[in-house]
Amino acid sequence: MKIKGKYIIAGALGVISIALAIGYLQYKKLMNYTLSFKGIKLKKASATELNFDLFLNFVNKSNLKFDIVEQDYSIYINDVFLTKAVNYSTNTVLPTSASIMGVNINFNPTQAYKNLKGGFASMLLSPQMLKLKIDMKLKVKLYGIKISIPFVYETTLKEILTPAPTT
Numbered sequence: 001m002k003i004k005g006k007y008i009i010a011g012a013l014g015v016i017s018i019a020l021a022i023g024y025l026q027y028k029k030l031m032n033y034t035l036s037f038k039g040i041k042l043k044k045a046s047a048t049e050l051n052f053d054l055f056l057n058f059v060n061k062s063n064l065k066f067d068i069v070e071q072d073y074s075i076y077i078n079d080v081f082l083t084k085a086v087n088y089s090t091n092t093v094l095p096t097s098a099s100i101m102g103v104n105i106n107f108n109p110t111q112a113y114k115n116l117k118g119g120f121a122s123m124l125l126s127p128q129m130l131k132l133k134i135d136m137k138l139k140v141k142l143y144g145i146k147i148s149i150p151f152v153y154e155t156t157l158k159e160i161l162t163p164a165p166t167t
Helices: 005-030 109-116 120-124 159-160
Strands: 031-045 050-060 067-079 079-089 090-091 097-105 131-142 143-155
Touching: 005 131, 005 143, 031 143, 050 090, 067 097, 079 090, 079 097, 079 109, 090 097, 097 109, 143 159
Parallel strands: none
Antiparallel strands: 031 050, 050 097, 067 079, 067 090, 067 131, 131 143
8 A cells, every 4th residue: 555645744734733732832831930120239330331230030930941041131211222231141940930030231321311301310209200111032942942032021110119028
């Protein structure tokens, strides 16, 4: 009995469909996470340069172990672009655990002041008016395949400066 081409094509399509379905289910598991603000460590502050490390809590709620191989951040204050930051160090995220991710941010506060059209002082006096938006793209390596996870984190200066409640 000779195998016909149409059976080979049907079998190949079945295998590809099953592989895509399994890949989609793994992606959905991978997207089960939370990301929150951890803290800031100031390194240098001057009129021409502000350099600090930003730390975020990444809580993996899935049962998957994966590596975050690249972090790409675009930072906005009141919807005005401030700076871009990239971290190429690999972070291993264990199943159902929390990991701390850090990125170094460096920008010129004088240029930021000009971009914000002089409203920076009034925003510092009323911290609820300063809206921080971080547009992130995390590149994740799962089973040897790179996957991009987009995330937008929005907060205000007031929320950052308010201490976390202790229970």
